[in-house]
Amino acid sequence: MSLIAIHDLRFTWPDGTPALAGVSLTVEEGRSLGLIGRNGAGKSTLLLHLNGILHGSGAVRVQGRPVEDWPADELRATVGLVFEDPEDQLFMPTVLEDVCFGPLNQGLAPDAARDRALAALASVGAAGLAGRAPHHLSTGQMRRVALATVLAMQPRVLVIDEPVMALDPEGREEVIALLAGLPQTKIIASHDLEMVLALCDDVAILDGGRVHAHGPARELLADDALLRAHGLRMPASPGGG
Amino acid sequence: MLAHDLLDIWAHLRSPVHRLDARVKLVCATALVVAILATPIARPWLLAPWAGVLLAIAAASGLPASWIAKRLAILAPFLALGATALVFVPPTETADAWQLAGIELSREAALVWLSVGGKCLLALLAATLLTGATASADLLRAAGALGVPRTLTALTGFAITYLVALGDEAGRMVTAWRSRGRVRGPVRNLRVAGSMFATLMARTVERAERVALAMVARGYRGRMPVLTAERAPVTQIAGAAAFVVAVAATFWLGVHA
Numbered sequence: 421m422s423l424i425a426i427h428d429l430r431f432t433w434p435d436g437t438p439a440l441a442g443v444s445l446t447v448e449e450g451r452s453l454g455l456i457g458r459n460g461a462g463k464s465t466l467l468l469h470l471n472g473i474l475h476g477s478g479a480v481r482v483q484g485r486p487v488e489d490w491p492a493d494e495l496r497a498t499v500g501l502v503f504e505d506p507e508d509q510l511f512m513p514t515v516l517e518d519v520c521f522g523p524l525n526q527g528l529a530p531d532a533a534r535d536r537a538l539a540a541l542a543s544v545g546a547a548g549l550a551g552r553a554p555h556h557l558s559t560g561q562m563r564r565v566a567l568a569t570v571l572a573m574q575p576r577v578l579v580i581d582e583p584v585m586a587l588d589p590e591g592r593e594e595v596i597a598l599l600a601g602l603p604q605t606k607i608i609a610s611h612d613l614e615m616v617l618a619l620c621d622d623v624a625i626l627d628g629g630r631v632h633a634h635g636p637a638r639e640l641l642a643d644d645a646l647l648r649a650h651g652l653r654m655p656a657s658p659g660g661g
Numbered sequence: 662m663l664a665h666d667l668l669d670i671w672a673h674l675r676s677p678v679h680r681l682d683a684r685v686k687l688v689c690a691t692a693l694v695v696a697i698l699a700t701p702i703a704r705p706w707l708l709a710p711w712a713g714v715l716l717a718i719a720a721a722s723g724l725p726a727s728w729i730a731k732r733l734a735i736l737a738p739f740l741a742l743g744a745t746a747l748v749f750v751p752p753t754e755t756a757d758a759w760q761l762a763g764i765e766l767s768r769e770a771a772l773v774w775l776s777v778g779g780k781c782l783l784a785l786l787a788a789t790l791l792t793g794a795t796a797s798a799d800l801l802r803a804a805g806a807l808g809v810p811r812t813l814t815a816l817t818g819f820a821i822t823y824l825v826a827l828g829d830e831a832g833r834m835v836t837a838w839r840s841r842g843r844v845r846g847p848v849r850n851l852r853v854a855g856s857m858f859a860t861l862m863a864r865t866v867e868r869a870e871r872v873a874l875a876m877v878a879r880g881y882r883g884r885m886p887v888l889t890a891e892r893a894p895v896t897q898i899a900g901a902a903a904f905v906v907a908v909a910a911t912f913w914l915g916v917h918a
């Protein structure tokens with residue numbers, strides 16, 4: 421049984437914009453999938469279906485169970501989603517309170533929640549930001565904190581939209597190393613194909629709301645013609661060829 | 662990223678009023694507002710002690726007088742309307758008449774105007790001081806801790822989220838507008854402002870929805886979790902109790918004197 425199984429998922433935004441036109445994908449426990457594709461391909465829209473925020477037609481199963489049948493809080497504790505725009509993810513007056521929000525809602529005692537939050541912040545290199553107001557952070561700092569808010573909940577599946585966008589080169593490396601060290605199943609949407617190559621076992625190419633290719637990252641990311649056909653370019657990384 | 666300081670502009674001050682526990686402040690403010698609203702309409706002068714207490718709190722809070730005045734100013738049109746109406750209410754008998762700058766006023770009507778206007782003003786002042794000297798998140802938590810129903814605090818919380826998102830989006834749009842140069846001519850400016858307003862509304866609602874989704878995605882079920890569940894210091898609890906008793910006693914003495 422796949423940990424995540426998507427079958428013929430279709431979704432049109434309320435304003436009539438079609439975004440997903442029959443997506444089928446599976447992700448096995450412990451694997452990591454890179455979701456790549458040009459702007460507007462439907463990557464972010466697809467991710468929003470994985471923890472029940474959007475509901476399209478077709479089926480999305482987590483641990484074999486359709487997402488509609490999951491109690492919302494259990495599903496969200498199982499599938500942790502980091503949004504594309506970190507500004508939408510942070511809403512508490514201080515960074516520490518924001519990162520504690522999830523663990524406290526999971527029923528942790530304040531001290532335990534605080535410890536978890538501080539550990540999560542430290543792991544994304546944001547320990548020094550705990551007392552700051554989220555809206556006064558730089559974009560890259562916000563992105564780190566947004567990642568920490570979900571890491572602190574220790575979900576079984578990590579779904580991350582553009583984890584390293586706007587990070588400085590060192591921060592990018594740190595976050596890649598951090599994600600590489602996490603044992604969880606991961607689904608990562610990104611345009612940073614070098615990162616995808618470094619982190620993901622498999623890759624799915626999305627274009628026009630459809631999956632055009634799904635296979636081992638090393639193979640797909642070395643197929644120049646395939647990548648070009650979907651607006652992508654080969655990553656300039658050593659192990660890529 | 663919600664700019665809480667758009668709403669909580671003065672919440673960061675460190676005055677004695679700011680330092681009080683939010684629950685203590687909420688209890689004291691509620692006691693005052695109840696006393697203000699329960700004051701008999703025929704005797705507006707009984708509002709004087711409450712006015713005195715609130716002015717003392719205002720002075721201690723360090724909140725800028727201009728900011729408080731601006732908040733209270735929303736009542737001005739209503740008070741003015743009432744005052745205008747007063748002129749047209751004829752006194753019922755000679756004993757009922759009040760002479761003011763050559764105009765004959767109905768004493769009864771004038772008292773009602775003073776009383777109702779004073780009550781609104783003082784209740785608004787109390788609310789302004791409470792919200793000005795307390796972060797909205799603390800206040801919501803205090804309300805929850807004091808047994809205000811969860812749906813009410815949750816709804817208020819989301820309302821605050823929407824308000825803050827509105828302020829935030831407005832700020833960004835104005836920045837984007839300015840950085841692209843202003844349009845010339847009042848008509849075109851108005852048109853730009855109009856379409857900006859429409860966009861602002863749509864963006865605010867969508868943004869606030871996304872934030873609400875993010876909250877739900879992290880397990881929000883209508884109650885803000887409390888990180889620091891510290892108890893209010895005993896001295897503050899005792900102080901709040903004494904304050905409530907004093908308010909009740911003053912009220913009783915005033916009404917029965």
Ligand SMILES: Nc1ncnc2c1ncn2[C@@H]1O[C@H](COP(=O)(O)OP(=O)(O)OP(=O)(O)O)[C@@H](O)[C@H]1O
Binds near residue numbers: 433435
């Ligand atoms: N809130 C929305 N309302 C209406 N249409 C939307 C909304 N969000 C996205 N879309 C549309 O849905 C389609 C898929 O968008 P999506 O954000 O999923 O793309 P993406 O692959 O994540 O792109 P990017 O690489 O730019 O992040 C696009 O055509 C986009 O214009």
Ligand SMILES: [Mg+2]
Binds near residue numbers: 463464465504581
């Ligand atoms: Mg996207």
